[in-house]
Amino acid sequence: MSDEERRDSLADQAAAWVPPWDRPRPPASEAPQPADVPPAPEVPPPAEVPPADEVPPALAGPSPAEADLGTKRPPEGPELAKISPEPEPEPEPEPEPAGDQVGAGEAGAADVHQRRAAGRRRAPVVPEPAPELSDAELRGALEAILLVVDEPVSELVLAQVLEQPAERVGSMLDEIAAGYTTAGHGFELRRAAGGWRLYTRPEYATYVERFVLDGQSVRLTQAALETLAVVAYKQPVTRSRISAIRGVNCDGVIRTLVTRGLVEECGTEPDSGAFLYRTTTLFLEKLGLNTVDELPPLAPFLPDDVEELADATR
Structure with a gap:
């Protein structure tokens, strides 16, 4: 067979070939039953196919794999760029901390946890500061306390009771004592046994003894x-x-x-x-x-x- 006759034969075969999805299906009533299936006809040997470089692109049909799968060839050129979706960029993996960075990360997480726990805690109630007493109020309060004590009381105790600085209480006591001495009262305020207490003045001791003892004296031997x-x-x-x-x-x-x-x-x-x-x-x-x-x-x-x-x- 000459080359021209071979080309004509291949062209006729390609023109007469029908894809599987375009072939007509026989009706169900005319479909042969399994028992009446005739034996398969003898398949003639395949014709010689020329090399791919000798077959014109217009005459070349779909490949057998494409015919069996019933798929079409994907478009080529610029149409392929329009149809194919753009691949999504893969997220870059975060680098793992090494060495002391791991400890720093754990410490940072612990600090965040502590701050969150501290935020959930109830804020402490701050006591309101004691009201500031004026000099007249402080003087009167000290005199009232000193009139009822039965033993000398220290400046620290007075400052705690009145909620005032100990320095201010001490200076006010010195001022009260100086005022009593200047005014010439029958009593005085002085330090004794590490504290402060009101005492009668020595020049009025005879009158005080006469009133307290009233003829009864209990003295040491x-x-x-x-x-x-x-x-x-x-x-x-x-x-x-x-x-x-x-x-x-x-x-x-x-x-x-x-x-x-x-x-x-x-x-x-x-x-x-x-x-x-x-x-x-x-x-x-x-x-x-x-x-x-x-x-x-x-x-x-x-x-x-x-x-x-x-x-x-x-």
């Missing part, structure tokens, strides 16, 4: 006064030391002073284990002293031959 003086100047001191200074036993006198609240126990001596005694704040209050350092010195009251007396007692 000479032995009690001597023992109290030894404790005041030698404190802390043991009973044996007091007895050695006075030259007599002082157990009974010590019990009397402790009962009246003028002397108290303050520990034991490390060497002997004996009890130590000292004066109380009541002692300072009764004498009108602030500390025991304000006691008068003993040197002016000592006899001139004190050294001879000390040698005689040895």
